Structure formats: C-alpha cells, structure tokens
Amino acid sequence: MSIIKVENLVKQYGTFTAVKGISFEVQQGTIFGLLGPNGAGKTTTLEIIETLRPKTSGKVWVDGMDLDTHPQQIKQIIGVQLQASGFYPNLNLKELIELFAGLYNETVDPMELLRSVNLEDKARSKFKQLSGGQKQRFSIATTLINKPKVIFLDEPTTGLDPQARRNLWDLIRQLKQNGTTIVITTHYMDEAEELCDRVAIVDSGTIIREDTPDHLIDQLLDSGFQRTKKTKEANLEDVFLNLTGKELREG
Numbered sequence: 001m002s003i004i005k006v007e008n009l010v011k012q013y014g015t016f017t018a019v020k021g022i023s024f025e026v027q028q029g030t031i032f033g034l035l036g037p038n039g040a041g042k043t044t045t046l047e048i049i050e051t052l053r054p055k056t057s058g059k060v061w062v063d064g065m066d067l068d069t070h071p072q073q074i075k076q077i078i079g080v081q082l083q084a085s086g087f088y089p090n091l092n093l094k095e096l097i098e099l100f101a102g103l104y105n106e107t108v109d110p111m112e113l114l115r116s117v118n119l120e121d122k123a124r125s126k127f128k129q130l131s132g133g134q135k136q137r138f139s140i141a142t143t144l145i146n147k148p149k150v151i152f153l154d155e156p157t158t159g160l161d162p163q164a165r166r167n168l169w170d171l172i173r174q175l176k177q178n179g180t181t182i183v184i185t186t187h188y189m190d191e192a193e194e195l196c197d198r199v200a201i202v203d204s205g206t207i208i209r210e211d212t213p214d215h216l217i218d219q220l221l222d223s224g225f226q227r228t229k230k231t232k233e234a235n236l237e238d239v240f241l242n243l244t245g246k247e248l249r250e251g
C-alpha cells in the first residue's frame, strides 16, 4: 500500500520553476530516498509534503489524506525534524522532549525516547553541548514524539564521522523495523544504497529515474558501463574504521 502519493507536483518561486511536475509513490514501511545534485528540488518537495511549504500545483496524498483538504490531519501522522533554532538553549534534552510533547498534546516517556536514540545519559545536557552525531540523533528523537507513521529526514548524516553515520543507519533501520515509513534525502550514495528500498533521482526539478538501488546499478552495468579505475577490495573508509574502531567516539 502506498502511504505517500505525489502526482504532477509543481513548485514555482516567482518565475523560477524548482519542481517541474514530479510524480512518485512511497510504499508503507519502506525507506524512500530522494537523491540529486544541489538545487534539484529535494528539500522543496519534502517541505511541500510536510505541509510546511505551499505548492503551485499538483496533488499530494499522505495515508490517503489529501494535502489540499486535510493538512492538519497529515501533520498529526508525520514526523518532521525541527530546526536547531527551536531547541531552547536553557532547556535540557529531557525538558525539550517534554515541551514538544506538550505542544503535540502527546504523552511520552522522555527517558524511553532518549534511550531509543542512545542518548539516555545525555538527558540533563543542553542541545549545544552535544556532538554532531548526538545532535542528529536528538533531532530524530523529536520526530518520533507524535508516534508518526512517516518520518522525513533531510540529509540526516551530513557532517558526521563514519562511526556516527553507521550508528544513525542502525537507528533508521530500527525505525523501519518498527513499521515506520522513512523518506530521506542524502548526498551519500553509499548511504542510499545501504538504506533505501527505492530511490528517485531528481535533477533540475524532474525525476529522471526511480527504482531500487540494485536495479539502477544493474541497468548501468547492462549498458556496458565500466569503472575507469579498478577498485581495491577495501577503501579508505575501511582503513579509517579499522584504525579507529567501530564504536561511537562522541563521549
């Protein structure tokens, strides 16, 4: 069953058309990746589905609800990463979760939520005291407060070290295992290959290809593609992880 359906979505900023009539569907319980160069229209598309940005034309349904007529109901079943600016500097992580839960009118156990993203021991810390990876995990925790059916992650691992990136992959896979649908943008193709059931490749506001990572790679190989440089059986990231260990280093 598709939980997100986007049909002929268009977004114009003045005379510039950032999204040029894209269509795609996301199946419930899967991880769907939006990939594409800077400025392709990924964030614009996500923010329209998240009800945060008005569209110019086209149709969007989330869990069968029409974005035009049911934006409030859609908001209730989706999880959106909040901007760091919303994390009041004087509150600690536990207090921030309590505050957001109050805003959502939800009862949550803040410690249990923090445990689920491996931040239990940081409950009394302020957001600004966290490492990059911890900040991302906290930001993901805030998307889970309203127990959403779908969560949207916009470049969640940008700027993280290899260990923290893998730790976040585990967390994202865990969310999928619990039945949550995840829509993610990333510039890391290894990450998309690792996590995504399907990806859409967006370029200049158009989806130029949409398929499973495996099919996309096979299609490229079938067309006769060969890597110019023969790759070794390991890469520099393997060296890095081997030398520094797989454990998180953020203390």
Ligand code: ATP
Pocket (backbone or CB within 6 Å): 013, 018, 036, 037, 038, 039, 040, 041, 042, 043, 044, 045
């Ligand atoms: P990135 O990978 O860099 O995050 P993206 O694929 O998420 O890029 P968008 O942020 O959706 O791209 O931007 C798509 C295009 O729309 C860009 O050319 C951008 O400059 C333009 N754009 C985005 N927001 C606005 C806005 N508020 N007003 C005018 N143009 C905008």
